[in-house]
């Protein structure tokens with residue numbers, strides 16, 4: 001090994017949940033690589049996590065829908081560190097459109113980012129994992145894969161579940177685990193979208209009522225689940241979907 005600390009890669013690392021996941025890994029002593037298309041967001045996230053944890057945090061501008069860029073980014077991680085202990089496929093886009101308004105280009109983009117992206121990251125990491133035999137993949141899905149919702153988003157997230165189960169089989173032979181976390185709504189810019197205050201209040205109310213535990217998910221709820229699945233504590237868990245929904249996966253669509 002070229003590097004003594006575990007290396008964790010988080011896609012969408014400049015976003016709300018990605019930054020929270022990266023921060024937790026840094027607090028635990030990992031070296032962090034955050035991949036995102038938002039270069040300003042990356043700069044501020046890297047600066048904040050570095051200042052608070054003192055761990056090396058690297059930000060790389062990568063469009064995960066571009067398999068060539070993904071291969072280059074993972075190749076650079078291999079050259080630099082020679083290991084990839086935790087990969088969290090968290091970046092996603094949400095094309096919220098009814099069937100009549102679905103735009104083909106945005107549908108394709110949803111699939112390219114949300115579904116092909118995680119595959120491309122895992123494919124690019126194969127040479128590392130074949131050599132090291134150490135790694136945990138956590139794909140961020142969504143509770144909506146069960147309930148339904150905006151088709152492009154939900155179809156991609158249901159695909160993430162199929163991808164997770166398939167990669168668990170293939171990567172298991174290398175000693176790598178692959179699981180998914182399927183959260184319910186967390187208040188982030190992703191869920192706020194273009195909604196007015198009134199629309200958003202109603203949206204929050206509807207989502208809160210779905211959980212028997214009577215509240216929304218928090219970023220920490222999601223981070224705790226990711227931390228577990230990306231750790232040795234989950235060493236014999238693979239191919240699973242862990243719903244972090246307060247039971248909302250049992251409810252009908254809002």
Ligand SMILES: NC(=O)c1ccc[n+]([C@@H]2O[C@H](COP(=O)([O-])OP(=O)(O)OC[C@H]3O[C@@H](n4cnc5c(N)ncnc54)[C@H](O)[C@@H]3O)[C@@H](O)[C@H]2O)c1
Nearest residue numbers: 012014015016017036037063064090091092185186188190
């Ligand atoms: N927030 C929620 O309520 C919620 C609920 C269920 C699931 N999720 C899932 O959690 C994940 C993170 O959500 P969030 O709320 O933090 O969203 P967010 O919008 O804050 O973060 C997403 C990040 O992904 C980045 N990104 C988008 N396209 C990219 C691309 N092509 N290449 C690289 N980076 C790209 C964005 O720039 C952004 O920084 C997503 O997978 C989302 O589907 C979120």
